[in-house]
Amino acid sequence: MSLGSDLIKLQETDLELAKLGKQLGSLPIIDELGKKRAALTKLRAEATRLLAVRKDAQIAVDDLDEGERACHEAVDAAQARSVDPSDCRAMRDLEEELSNLAKRLERIEFDRPEAREALAAAEERERKLADYIKRFEAAIVEDTRSARDQASAIQAEIDELSLRRSHLFGRLPEDVQELYERSSKRFKGLCVERIQGNVPTVCRTALQPASMDALRHATDYAECPYCHRIIVVNEQE
Structure with missing residues (x-):
């Protein structure tokens, strides 16, 4: 399972936990x-x-x-x-x-x-x-x-x-754990997003060609240049 897939599943799990807790x-x-x-x-x-x-x-x-x-x-x-x-x-x-x-x-x-x-x-x-x-x-x-x-x-x-x-x-690697926890707190649990075409699924702001080029060079995840959430670029199981 890729790091990106783990991040997506971790966020889904946290959101479900928050829902059940409520x-x-x-x-x-x-x-x-x-x-x-x-x-x-x-x-x-x-x-x-x-x-x-x-x-x-x-x-x-x-x-x-x-x-x-x-x-x-x-x-x-x-x-x-x-x-x-x-x-x-x-x-x-x-x-x-x-x-x-x-x-x-x-x-x-x-x-x-x-x-x-x-x-x-x-x-x-x-x-x-x-x-x-x-x-x-x-x-x-x-x-x-x-x-x-x-x-x-x-x-x-x-x-x-x-x-x-x-x-x-x-x-998750320790640095990614810290990044996730920090981002999750900042964005109230919705800190990981996918990319559909050139549009992140949460902030919905289309990325410029330069930003898309940077994403193509990322391994598993990158930072959205607009909302600064975690963009998963590799979600392979």
Whole structure:
């Protein structure tokens, strides 16, 4: 394989490595995963909020139940007290106490359906969100597995091309290695060009007869007099 052919293949390999590196760093599924994880954080925050709402609703129901129990105990205690029927004031106080307890029990019965309805609604919202989060987390796990597979496939290509690059670069003379590295950095990876007729394939500036004559005397490569890239003049395998 000629030096010129090695230079062409080295540049092609470097360009492919750059392309794969960019693909690896910007996989669409990686971006989607980031968005989904951010969304999951918000969903979990909403789940925490709904948990607090459901607990408050449960407390409201429990308070009504506890109030009812306390009222019934107070009624039983009042009815168990010995009151002299001839003591009008004591009888009036007892009747007023029992009347107040009855009103409290009525209020509890009035408030209970709404409280239970609020609790049931809170439990349903919490359940639905929990189910959705479970499915959402499963989708993230699947996407993570897919992203890992895609990244592994690209990395395998990168590893293979890196070995190829090392082999090609190692075959170049030291001065050509330095020239290639310097030119590749200067021209952002596109530093080697072919010649088609009298026109270099990258800068596309037609060479003058004197420059073409100089190329004919070059062994494997020369420098473009216009853009100063490396022109390969012998690409034989």
